[in-house]
Amino acid sequence: MKEFMDKDFLLETETAKTLYHEHAAPMPIYDYHCHVNPREIAENRxxxxxxxxxxxxxxxxxxxxxxxxxxxxxxxxxxxxxxxxxxxxxxxxxxxxxxxxxxxxxxxxxxxxxxxxxxxxxxxxxxxxxxxxxxxxxxxRAHGIIRQSNVQVLCTTDDPVSDLKWHKKIKEEGICPAKVLPTFRADPILNIEEEGWDNYMRYELGEVTDMDDISTMQDIRDALLKRLDYFEANGCQIADHALPYMVFAPAKEYELDDVVGKVINGKGSPSKLAMEQYKTAILLFLGREYARRGWVMQLHYSALRDVNSRQFEILGHDSGFDAVDKNNCAPALAKFLDTLDKEGCLPRTIISSLNPGDNAVIASLLPAFTGTEVLGKVQQGAAWWFNNNKAGIESQLRTLASISVLGNTIGAPTDSRSLLSFSRHEYYRRILCNFIGNLVENGEYPADMKVLGKLVEDISYNNACRYFAF
Structure with missing residues (x-):
């Protein structure tokens, strides 16, 4: 019987132990998606x-x-x-x-x-x-935790109307051991079906963009351009979108103006089709902008949010009452990527579904949308949220390796609000090394430790550095 969580925790073979201890463990952390409050870092909480x-x-x-x-x-x-x-x-x-x-x-x-x-x-x-x-x-304290965790880059998740004052403070003081950068999270602009969208657009977005009358689709594009410029000036190079499901429903400009005008003037909620048309237009516009600016686009979908309405009324969003959803997003996702690719405007893109049944769908799409500018231009995100467990990580690694190219993956982010969660990188890396080690010791890959060591180091850290090019 193995000791509980000893130094070789989750490492079943000698190859796995060598790969983890000599190659994965020493690598720094590139945390490209987390929900840590930048104020905690700025104030060295x-x-x-x-x-x-x-x-x-x-x-x-x-x-x-x-x-x-x-x-x-x-x-x-x-x-x-x-x-x-x-x-x-x-x-x-x-x-x-x-x-x-x-x-x-x-x-x-x-x-x-x-x-x-x-x-x-x-x-x-x-x-x-x-x-x-x-x-x-x-x-x-916050800086000490970041330092001892060997975090080199940390990307927070930020509302489009944020003044990014805490990011500015972190940069001005220059004492945080990691580079801390904002991520453009456009969900409040995308979610036209949600209550309060009209007030957000009129007052919050309108105020920070000095636009008194946001009432057309072009007004929204103009406002987005101003916020993208602001975020870019403050170091942002990553955008993130959390969607219930992937959409693709192109529409004419007058149709988009109709739905925007109706909702923003409080004349009713959009139909399902109108909502999908609006979101498609926004995502295509943003995708083109990200490509032009050299940003990375993240797409997360198939989360069923706030399933307990009673608790939602009391506690609001992000209170632990979400679940896995099941949607057939493959056709819409493929059309979305293809549209941007045909225009030469497909940015580097990371795709994550909360439903593990989508692993093969996403992995199979990756080789269809490649580019010479970076290995693995379109990425499958690491096992996410409810899948961030041993079985879920192994399943994602196995499917990705079987259908696409595991060696090009950019590893896992923390995706956490806690500064103490950087140990999740260790958890992922141990499972990664064990997965590769089993392939080697089963005779499915050569026992060339030089090649294997570089592979593990790349997945743990180097690939992310190249992919995000900070």
């Missing part, structure tokens, strides 16, 4: 206790607590003390066998707190004290 660092906005942990019958007042609110919240988490965690949260939690204890104890309700007090004492150290 200090955490008062481990519950604040772990439970403050981590919906993975919130879902675990709820699944174990913990009342909402002890999950997302401040009705109980931090110590009580931590106790509930410690008592819930042992039931999460097979869940990546169990592994992530103990990786974080090991890497950041030098704690090899297995967290449970009985030793929660001891681990609480160990972690809180460690959090008093300067290297456990």
């Amino acid at each position: 200090e955490f008062r206790n481990i519950a604040q660092a772990w439970l403050g906005n981590d919906t993975y942990k919130w879902r675990l607590l709820r699944s174990n019958g913990v009342a909402e007042g002890c999950v997302s609110s401040t009705e109980v003390s931090s110590r009580e919240k931590f106790q509930y988490f410690a008592e819930s965690l042992p039931r999460a066998i097979g869940n990546p949260l169990y592994h992530w939690t103990h990786l974080e204890l090991k890497r950041y707190f030098d704690c090899d104890l297995v967290l449970n309700g009985e030793n929660a007090e001891k681990i609480w004290d160990i972690c809180n004492e460690r959090l008093q150290s300067a290297d456990m």
Whole structure:
């Protein structure tokens, strides 16, 4: 029986151990998609206790607590003390066998707190004290966590109307050990079907672009150009779009003006077709702009958002009440990519579906849209969100390797709101090395450690550097 999470955790073969310890582990981190608040980095945030660092906005942990019958007042609110919240988490965690949260939690204890104890309700007090004492150290503030995690680049997720003041502060002070860059997240502009879209466009977008009357499709394009220029001036080179499903429904300009005018003037919600036509026009316009500017476009889809309406009314978006959706996005995605490709305007693109059944669809599309400017111009995103577990990562790696070219993939981002989540890169890299190691020891790939070592180093870090070209 193997020891729990020893130095060879998840590494089943000698080849895997060598690849991880000598090649993957030393590589820096290029975190091209995360949800860390840039204010925490700009202010070099200090955490008062481990519950604040772990439970403050981590919906993975919130879902675990709820699944174990913990009342909402002890999950997302401040009705109980931090110590009580931590106790509930410690008592819930042992039931999460097979869940990546169990592994992530103990990786974080090991890497950041030098704690090899297995967290449970009985030793929660001891681990609480160990972690809180460690959090008093300067290297456990935001910059210290980034430094010891060996993060070189960190890309946050930012609203199009953001003034990016925290990014400006980070750059001006120049003391953060990583390059911290904004990502243009156009969802509030895209989501014409959502309540409040009209006010966002009229007041928030209108205010930051000095446009008093946004009422046509061209007005929206003009406003977007101003915000793209602003983000670009502040270092942005990546855009991200979270879609319920991929759309492709071209429309005439007058049709687009009709739907924009109707919704922005409060005369009703768009039909499903009108919504898809609007989103198609915006995505095509932005895709062309990204290509012109040399940006990378990320597309995420098949997340079923806010399925618990009662809790949504109380807590709003991003509170841990989402699920995996199932959509046939292949035809629309292919037409979208093809349209931009025909125009010579297809940007570097990363495609991710929350439904693991889409792995083969995406992997099969990659070789159809290549380019000479970079290896793997169109990428399949790493196993994402609910798929970010051992089985999900292995499945994505296996499908990508079988249908496309694994050696060109840009690895995994953190996709987390927690500064302590950089250990997820270790989790991914261990599974990657084990996958490759098994192929080698099964005689399916030569045991050439020079070639294999470079392959692992590229996937872990180098490919991302080349792909994003920062």
